[in-house]
């Protein structure tokens with residue numbers, strides 16, 4: 001992959017973030033999502049690549065754009081697989097909460113798991129615990145392993161879990177083991193990434209969330225040197241069939257980090273939409289100025305860039321919400 005591609009991708013997440021941030025706090029999650037998706041789709045056209053959407057907004061018949069299989073880019077560049085979530089956290093934006101982002105992952109053709117839109121059980125950790133976690137270990141054992149790897153007392157260990165009834169028992173067990181639990185409402189890509197950034201204080205991410213988000217997270221975690229394992233959790237026969245259709249013989253097989261992202265080279269770009277721990281949200285500074293905060297990373301080199309940008313929206317009228 002071209003290294004320039006990383007910086008091109010961040011222009012795409014910036015556009016999606018600026019568009020959807022204008023919907024913050026309006027209680028209209030679908031409109032916020034549509035704004036992000038439209039802006040993202042338009043920006044992709046200008047990129048020098050031969051991209052194929054492998055994780056997108058749905059199947060051809062259910063999504064007007066960024067559907068699975070859609071070709072992206074101007075065709076003059078590397079052949080890459082693209083995974084997108086134009087707005088990771090539609091509810092977050094609708095309510096004006098924290099940690100909504102626009103995200104893209106890219107890897108060599110064939111290197112990203114083609115995950116159907118269903119639930120996925122996941123575990124993620126940072127660099128120090130890499131190679132030591134097993135999704136099938138009891139949570140108590142995982143906590144011990146990560147505490148040792150991160151050189152922390154179990155009492156000081158922080159586990160991040162999405163606040164959902166399906167995680168009640170898990171949360172009780174983490175607490176009983178003596179670790180601290182940080183519950184979050186939405187956005188498990190951000191939560192997975194947090195395990196790889198020591199300043200967040202988060203050591204371990206566990207729980208069941210979206211499979212598309214799982215693959216995108218796996219690319220980010222790879223760039224940051226961390227580790228991840230997962231398993232699809234089909235809820236019925238039809239979902240199990242979709243797994244087989246996508247090439248997984250056993251839909252419930254353990255997915256290693258390598259199964260999720262099989263290339264050593266992966267790119268990840270994200271721009272904050274609302275304020276967050278990883279990224280600031282889009283700030284409208286007055287006049288036509290909007291400021292964005294983004295992260296862009298590449299697994300091959302391990303380079304992480306934080307990019308702050310000021311956008312003159314008078315020059316980008318297509319990103320403006322119509323009143």
Ligand code: VTB
Nearest residue numbers: 088089164186187188189209210213
């Ligand atoms: C998950 C999670 C996402 O939505 O898909 C979640 O991976 C949906 O979970 O990050 P529920 O079905 O329990 O609501 C997000 O939090 C946001 O897209």
Ligand code: MG
Nearest residue numbers: 085086087088
């Ligand atoms: Mg989405």
Ligand code: MG
Nearest residue numbers: 085087088089
């Ligand atoms: Mg999402």
